[in-house]
Structures are given as C-alpha cells and as structure tokens.
Amino acid sequence: MSEVRTKAALAKEAVRAIGSMDTASKNASLLAMADALVAEQDSIIAANESDLERGRAGGLTESLLDRLKLNPQRIEGIAEGLRQIASLPDPIGETLETAVRPNGLRIEKIRVPLGVIGIVYEARPNVTVDAAGLCLKTGNSVVLRGGSAALDSNRRIVEVLHQAMDATGMPRNALQLIESSDRSSVDEMLKLNGLLDVIIPRGGRSLIQNVVRNATVPVIETGEGVCHTYIDAEADPDMAAKIAINAKAQRPSVCNAMETLLVDAPFAERHLASLAALFREAGVELRGCPRSLALVPEMNAASEEDWSTEYNDYILSVRVVDGLDEALDHIRRYGTLHSECIVTENADRAERFLREVDAAAVYHNASTRFTDGFEFGYGAEIGISTQKLHARGPMGLNALTSSKFIVRGNGQIRG
Amino acid sequence: MSEVRTKAALAKEAVRAIGSMDTASKNASLLAMADALVAEQDSIIAANESDLERGRAGGLTESLLDRLKLNPQRIEGIAEGLRQIASLPDPIGETLETAVRPNGLRIEKIRVPLGVIGIVYEARPNVTVDAAGLCLKTGNSVVLRGGSAALDSNRRIVEVLHQAMDATGMPRNALQLIESSDRSSVDEMLKLNGLLDVIIPRGGRSLIQNVVRNATVPVIETGEGVCHTYIDAEADPDMAAKIAINAKAQRPSVCNAMETLLVDAPFAERHLASLAALFREAGVELRGCPRSLALVPEMNAASEEDWSTEYNDYILSVRVVDGLDEALDHIRRYGTLHSECIVTENADRAERFLREVDAAAVYHNASTRFTDGFEFGYGAEIGISTQKLHARGPMGLNALTSSKFIVRGNGQIRG
Structure with missing residues (x-):
C-alpha cells in the first residue's frame, strides 16, 4: 500500500x-x-x-x-x-x-x-x-x-x-x-x-x-481574492482614501487585500488625482482604465487581464465607473466572491450594495482586510472559503x- | 455555445x-x-x-x-x-x-x-x-x-x-x-x-x-444506504421484531430501509428462528452468515458481497455477532454512514451505540425508516446527504x- x-x-x-x-x-x-x-x-x-x-x-x-x-x-x-x-x-x-x-x-x-x-x-x-x-x-x-x-x-x-x-x-x-x-x-x-x-x-x-x-x-x-473597493460619488473623501490605501497597501500579499479600485465618475473627477498620489506614496503601481488615465496620466494602462488578476502585490487596477450599477456589473464579472466594499455616505446605495453583491463578505465603509477569522472573533482560522x-x-x-x-x-x- | x-x-x-x-x-x-x-x-x-x-x-x-x-x-x-x-x-x-x-x-x-x-x-x-x-x-x-x-x-x-x-x-x-x-x-x-x-x-x-x-x-x-439494525441481547423481543420488520419490509426500495440485520448471539439463539419466520411471512429472502444458518437452516448463505449490497428489495442479510463491539465493527466496515439502529433495553449500550456509530442518523429503539425530511419535521426534502x-x-x-x-x-x- x-x-x-x-x-x-x-x-x-x-x-x-x-x-x-x-x-x-x-x-x-x-x-x-x-x-x-x-x-x-x-x-x-x-x-x-x-x-x-x-x-x-x-x-x-x-x-x-x-x-x-x-x-x-x-x-x-x-x-x-x-x-x-x-x-x-x-x-x-x-x-x-x-x-x-x-x-x-x-x-x-x-x-x-x-x-x-x-x-x-x-x-x-x-x-x-x-x-x-x-x-x-x-x-x-x-x-x-x-x-x-x-x-x-x-x-x-x-x-x-x-x-x-x-x-x-x-x-x-x-x-x-x-x-x-x-x-x-x-x-x-x-x-x-x-x-x-x-x-x-x-x-x-x-x-x-x-x-x-x-x-x-x-x-x-479557499482563498482566491480579486477584491474590489467601490468609492461612491457620495463617499467621504478622507474616509475613502484611508480605506482604499489600507485595503491595498497594509498587507498586499493576502487574499483580502484590494486588487481593483472602482471609482464613481463624479468622485474620480474631484479626487482621483490626490488619491493616486497617496497610492504612489505607498509604493503602489496603478493600472488604470482609459477614463482613469485621462484624469491621472501618470498611471499605466490596465489590460483586460488586469481586471481578473490577484496581484498579491503593490499593484492596483483602477476603473472609473458611472454609478453603482456599473460597479456591481464589474464585480459580478471579475470578482471571486471573496470581499467587496462600498464607501459612501448614501444609505440606500450602501444597502443595495450589501444586498446585491454576492461575496463571502460585503463591507460598507470598512477595509476588506477585515475578512479574517481573528478579526471576526472566531479566535482562529483554517482559511477563507470562497x-x-x-x-x-x-x-x-x-x-x-x-x-x-x-x-x-x-x-x-x-x- | x-x-x-x-x-x-x-x-x-x-x-x-x-x-x-x-x-x-x-x-x-x-x-x-x-x-x-x-x-x-x-x-x-x-x-x-x-x-x-x-x-x-x-x-x-x-x-x-x-x-x-x-x-x-x-x-x-x-x-x-x-x-x-x-x-x-x-x-x-x-x-x-x-x-x-x-x-x-x-x-x-x-x-x-x-x-x-x-x-x-x-x-x-x-x-x-x-x-x-x-x-x-x-x-x-x-x-x-x-x-x-x-x-x-x-x-x-x-x-x-x-x-x-x-x-x-x-x-x-x-x-x-x-x-x-x-x-x-x-x-x-x-x-x-x-x-x-x-x-x-x-x-x-x-x-x-x-x-x-x-x-x-x-x-x-445523497442517498446510498446500507443500513443496519443491531438487536442486542437485552432487546425486547416483540419490539425488536416490530422494528426489524418495519425497517426492512415497509418499503424496501428506499435508502433508509435496513439491508443487514445484526443479532447478538444470545438473542439469536432464543429468537432468530421466530424472527426469520416473520420475515418469510413478509416475503423477505434471508441471506445468513454461517452462525445464522446453524440456527435457521432454511436461510440462503450470504456471500461477502452481501454485506455491502444495498438490495432496495425484499432481501435481507443476517449476521450473528458477539456483542456490541462486533456489531460496531461490522457497521464501520460495511455501513454507508446513512442510518443505523440499536434495539436494546440496556441504556449504557444504547448510548455507546448512539455515540460511536458514525452515521447521518443513529437510532435507539426506532425504525431506520424515519430518516426523512418529512418525518424529521422539515416539511420537505431534497435528499438525504450521506x-x-x-x-x-x-x-x-x-x-x-x-x-x-x-x-x-x-x-x-x-x-
């Protein structure tokens, strides 16, 4: 035997x-x-x-x-x-x-x-x-x-x-x-x-x-996480920046780190440039969609493959979207059912996001990095089921x- | 496509x-x-x-x-x-x-x-x-x-x-x-x-x-059930007969029906012959181990294959065992983790059986035929997970x- x-x-x-x-x-x-x-x-x-x-x-x-x-x-x-x-x-x-x-x-x-x-x-x-x-x-x-x-x-x-x-x-x-x-x-x-x-x-x-x-x-x-953070037009800009930087850069090698940032167009127009600067400061390479590049030309261009890549690294793909529906569509198409976040002060859109996104953990105004057995209070973790x-x-x-x-x-x- | x-x-x-x-x-x-x-x-x-x-x-x-x-x-x-x-x-x-x-x-x-x-x-x-x-x-x-x-x-x-x-x-x-x-x-x-x-x-x-x-x-x-009923030396003979006949013959085609009867030797010596007569009355063909055959020569002989066969039919394999441990060993070896029953008035052995048998449902003094979403009060059933x-x-x-x-x-x- x-x-x-x-x-x-x-x-x-x-x-x-x-x-x-x-x-x-x-x-x-x-x-x-x-x-x-x-x-x-x-x-x-x-x-x-x-x-x-x-x-x-x-x-x-x-x-x-x-x-x-x-x-x-x-x-x-x-x-x-x-x-x-x-x-x-x-x-x-x-x-x-x-x-x-x-x-x-x-x-x-x-x-x-x-x-x-x-x-x-x-x-x-x-x-x-x-x-x-x-x-x-x-x-x-x-x-x-x-x-x-x-x-x-x-x-x-x-x-x-x-x-x-x-x-x-x-x-x-x-x-x-x-x-x-x-x-x-x-x-x-x-x-x-x-x-x-x-x-x-x-x-x-x-x-x-x-x-x-x-x-x-x-x-x-277990484990594969192409996690998104969606920053809504009505997000608090400071909170959004803090959450996005944390989700990407606090520990990029893990499955609950953000891989793609989705930014509602009105927010992007006002804040994407400063947000991009913060990411660069944190050592994160940005790969943007054409609309992101128009706002922040210093970014690299994202390829189709980027949207479904779990970098586990200091790399972030960025996409400007027209509102919640486009964000939900993107997540449905490229997400791995792991952890997804909306940053917004708009309660209705927050609830819609929490209800409609099909993922193990959905967040409103908090970093996806919390998807973890210890952070959830289980005291231990054998893995994260997707x-x-x-x-x-x-x-x-x-x-x-x-x-x-x-x-x-x-x-x-x-x- | x-x-x-x-x-x-x-x-x-x-x-x-x-x-x-x-x-x-x-x-x-x-x-x-x-x-x-x-x-x-x-x-x-x-x-x-x-x-x-x-x-x-x-x-x-x-x-x-x-x-x-x-x-x-x-x-x-x-x-x-x-x-x-x-x-x-x-x-x-x-x-x-x-x-x-x-x-x-x-x-x-x-x-x-x-x-x-x-x-x-x-x-x-x-x-x-x-x-x-x-x-x-x-x-x-x-x-x-x-x-x-x-x-x-x-x-x-x-x-x-x-x-x-x-x-x-x-x-x-x-x-x-x-x-x-x-x-x-x-x-x-x-x-x-x-x-x-x-x-x-x-x-x-x-x-x-x-x-x-x-x-x-x-x-x-779902579904495969080589279910056993073990009749202990201290079983109530009438209850044992009633449960065993029900488990086999009330509806033999389903997965929670009994396929093998395990009988503790002292019970078998006293009651196997009359039990066998009841099974024959119910139209059930019996296939026995050598010790069963010694007590009820009218049975057919069971082959090794019988012990792991889900007949879904009016056929029952019968084995005489020396006590609970031999019954547990048999169930461990041939059971499909579906439904297993002990009939006994001895509370200690009942609890040991309920604790040690690894199956979806373990029974004391009741027919295995109850393993069913309706009988368990769920109102519906998509199947029985094994x-x-x-x-x-x-x-x-x-x-x-x-x-x-x-x-x-x-x-x-x-x-």
Whole structure:
C-alpha cells in the first residue's frame, strides 16, 4: 500500500479515539505540543536550516525562503497559536437542534468532527502546526501534505508533536504527515474517498485549482481574492482614501487585500488625482482604465487581464465607473466572491450594495482586510472559503465539524 | 455555445432576480405552478404517454415504467407537494449570527441562496417539480437534467411551470431543463464551475458515483444506504421484531430501509428462528452468515458481497455477532454512514451505540425508516446527504442555502 493510503487509513482508524477525547484532554495535549515546539526549537531550526539550504541551492525566491524560515521568535509565535486554539471553546458535542415529534421520537442534532481532514499546502511550516492544532482541537484526524521544500522542517515538527501527543494520551495516528515529495502523492490524496472526508487546499491559485479540478473527495475551496473597493460619488473623501490605501497597501500579499479600485465618475473627477498620489506614496503601481488615465496620466494602462488578476502585490487596477450599477456589473464579472466594499455616505446605495453583491463578505465603509477569522472573533482560522457550500468566508473551528442526528424511540415504526 | 452552458448561464443571470424575490411573491408563484400543473394535466399526461410508449418499446422494466408514469392522482400529489413547499417558512434573509467587534464593526451573518443548483436525476417526472419547487422557494436558480426516458413529460411540465412563473413575476430563466439526452450533457454540467454552485445527484448508486467521481463543481452526495439494525441481547423481543420488520419490509426500495440485520448471539439463539419466520411471512429472502444458518437452516448463505449490497428489495442479510463491539465493527466496515439502529433495553449500550456509530442518523429503539425530511419535521426534502460536508442526513430547505457576512463600519481600517 502506498504511503498516502497507509497513512490515511491510520488516520481514519484514529478517528474514534481522537473524536471521543474530552475537551480538557485535547486542550492539555495542545498545550503540551506548544511547549514541546519551544523546548525542541534547536532541532527544529536545524531541520529548517537544511530546508533553507536546499531551497537556496534550488533557487527559491527570497519571499519563498522567508515564508519557509523558522527562528525562535517564529516558533514562539507558532506555539502561541496552539495555546490560543487550546483556549477556544470546543464545538464538539454541541446540540444544534432538538425536536420531539408527534410520534414521540426525540431527535437531537449534535455537532461531531468531520472525520479525516486532508490539508494540501505550500512550504510553510507554520501551517503544519496551525492546521494540526485546529483539526485535533475539533476531534478530527488530519493528513498533512505540505510543500516538499519544507519537508525536513515538517518532519521534525511532526516528530515533536507526536512525542507530545504520546505523552498526553492523544492518539498519534490522528496526525499524519505525507513525506513523499512526488506530486503523485497529492493526486492520490485527492481521490481517497472513503478515507478522507474533506480536503482543504491552502495556498496560491494553481495549488487550489489543482485540488478543485482533480479531487473526488469533497473540497472546501479557499482563498482566491480579486477584491474590489467601490468609492461612491457620495463617499467621504478622507474616509475613502484611508480605506482604499489600507485595503491595498497594509498587507498586499493576502487574499483580502484590494486588487481593483472602482471609482464613481463624479468622485474620480474631484479626487482621483490626490488619491493616486497617496497610492504612489505607498509604493503602489496603478493600472488604470482609459477614463482613469485621462484624469491621472501618470498611471499605466490596465489590460483586460488586469481586471481578473490577484496581484498579491503593490499593484492596483483602477476603473472609473458611472454609478453603482456599473460597479456591481464589474464585480459580478471579475470578482471571486471573496470581499467587496462600498464607501459612501448614501444609505440606500450602501444597502443595495450589501444586498446585491454576492461575496463571502460585503463591507460598507470598512477595509476588506477585515475578512479574517481573528478579526471576526472566531479566535482562529483554517482559511477563507470562497465557495458557498458548507462554509463561506472566514472558517473558524465550526467549519471543521459536521453533525449527526441522534434519534431516541420506544419502539416507533413507520406506518 | 452548448445547450448546457447556455442554459446554465441564463440560470446564473436570473440569480439576482429570483434571489431578491420576497417570500409572499415566491409562494404565490409556487401556488400558481401547482394550479397550472393540475389545470394542464391532460397535456402533461399526453406527453407522459409518449414517454411511456417509448419506454415500453425500449424495454424499460415495469418498475421503471411505474416510476415514470403520471396520472391525475399523481399530478395532484405533485401539485400538493408544491403547495406544501409554499407553506413552509422561507429561510432566506434569516440572521444567523451578529457581532459588534471591539473596533465598532457590526458583523451580521445572513442566510442567502446558494445560487445555481444543478440536479441530475433519473426518469422521474415528480422530481422535476419537487426539485424546482425547493430550489425556487429558497431563491435559487435550478438547472435540471432528468433521465432522458422522461424527456417529453419533463419538457411539458417545465413549459407549464414557465407559464405560471411568467404570470406571477418569477423569472422563468431561474428554471432550466436540459433537453439533450446525450450523456455528455451530464458530463458538461459536472464541470461548470463558475456557473453552477452545487450539483445534487438524485438516484441510484451508479448515477451518484458518476457525479461524485467526475464533478469539479461541489457536490452533495445523497442517498446510498446500507443500513443496519443491531438487536442486542437485552432487546425486547416483540419490539425488536416490530422494528426489524418495519425497517426492512415497509418499503424496501428506499435508502433508509435496513439491508443487514445484526443479532447478538444470545438473542439469536432464543429468537432468530421466530424472527426469520416473520420475515418469510413478509416475503423477505434471508441471506445468513454461517452462525445464522446453524440456527435457521432454511436461510440462503450470504456471500461477502452481501454485506455491502444495498438490495432496495425484499432481501435481507443476517449476521450473528458477539456483542456490541462486533456489531460496531461490522457497521464501520460495511455501513454507508446513512442510518443505523440499536434495539436494546440496556441504556449504557444504547448510548455507546448512539455515540460511536458514525452515521447521518443513529437510532435507539426506532425504525431506520424515519430518516426523512418529512418525518424529521422539515416539511420537505431534497435528499438525504450521506457526506459530512454542508449537510448531513435529511436535507430540508436550509440545505439549499448559503450565508454571507455583511459588515458595517464607519471608516475602520486594519492596523
């Protein structure tokens, strides 16, 4: 049997044991895992150093190397993440519905773990710990398949976590790391119906699209965000500038950052030039539509491709539109159902935007950067769902659960 | 553009209009659709007669012809189903969560339509109406692809529904029927990411597995049920017999019917012979394990394949087990996560069974036949989900909805 199938089968076998652990025991294990990561940081950093060396030799970019790199501060941050997960309420066992039917059947719908969760992600060792913590907290087994550039780091991290699990009575088989760096190991995971209950891809567009296109196991699609901010004619100019700059430039690499600014023509005529200056000050390259260019000739010209590009960078496409309807049309055409914002003092148009835009999160007068499990108060986040099934928007612990019906009778039969 | 893509695109365009209809208008349309089906029954029955003739000529079995057949009583029943859907509460717009964050952001999570729902099903004209009613009630567009043997019936039914929609201001494009009888039209639907938000297959195993294996659009897997009843040593013999007979023989063709009876050895020694006699009286063929055969030699022998077969027929496999653990093992190995029952007067074992069995619905002292949206009080059912994502067990109107976050601010930006 292949590594993938063997480990997924072990993870499935462990579902009963991890799923029936009580909250206190799970939390104790998570805290022990956090402590172990800090205690074993030297060996983890050594393993990470070997990944980094291989990465440098293989020509990884500086930004990829930075995402891969671990140091004592980062390990402490990762451990702190586990401690926060331990401190969150445990959703498992929660009663979601109760009913007594006319025939006397007592029906309870309770929250249960999903079962075995597959996570496919890039060379980011922090995701290894974060995903493991979230899945184990919710009583799930987890099969991790991280980017091969982080394999030494991940292997050492999982060893350390396994030791902490052993020491605290959490079944180590509930945490599996796929070590094969062959792409076929991902392909195999995607088809493991019966062993995996869901796969959550975390990473860039091509990783996610590969999972969505090829998985037969149910998938929660996360992440891609071509997010818009629409500045209405009746926007407060200072607020609009503050929100737009924040949405683009506070952290351009993330999925809830703005990629396209839509500006109502009357606002553009009065304020686009000063707004463009602020963006340039923030180091943002602007790519404008012809009407934007007419107002701010210093911009580059946007191509059709720009409107559907998630730059994840200091680049912004800008389009002047004639009112809300044109803005809504643009968002419908190019949006990825992630996060969309209107800035306006006009309540009617705000409500229309909030109602009509089909996205995981729609904002009035606030930066799209808030679409985040922590900012929404969930205390943790496994990702941001951009699909409509199961979970939409920031996914906290509840998104890692399912439900079952418990029906108690005294001999009822169907007539 | 192909028929499938063209119609799915029209359905998607209609999402805004159908999704923003108020409850009273949607209900008025559903009632008009019900009346129209009854008023136009002659032309529907004529179209159905042409399907039936083609089916007879093509050698469809009697049971398939029966599922295909419409008559005035059946049409009245189908119309009554629409009226019931109209009478149910509308979940759209419901507030699911609210929060005011420390920074003043007001976050609301509200229930919204899924968008465009694809339904792939067999030659059952009643499903055409039922699925349309459920999807439209929840503000969704729906693309129907029914079995080609029912095409004339479906075409006439959808014409009648479209006329009623026109007359009552419901956008007709929200209801699309794929008329191509080519299998490739199903294959095309399964890959329509961006146009379809979900596909729900309704039908037998091969139809469902084709959808699950080939869809890149998210799927809700429904239906397959290898359901077990476990009779514990401490079961009340009369209750056990009543429940077991009901679970198997009240309607064997459905997914919540029992397929395998597990009998604790002490109970089997005392009661299996009389139970077997009751099953034979009910016309049920028994296929037993060697221990069952030793007690009731008249049974046929069960093969390994029997344990994972959904007969949907008057056939039951029977296995004698040594206690709860062996029963749980059997269910883990052969169950399809649908509906599982324990009959016992022993409260501890009942609770252990309810807790440990991983299935959409677990029963103590009641027939598995109750796993049904109507019996659970949902008033309607689009199917029974046997997956863990999004919906599990009987799916009522809520299962046809998603959510979105509405965030209201006054200039908040992320620090």
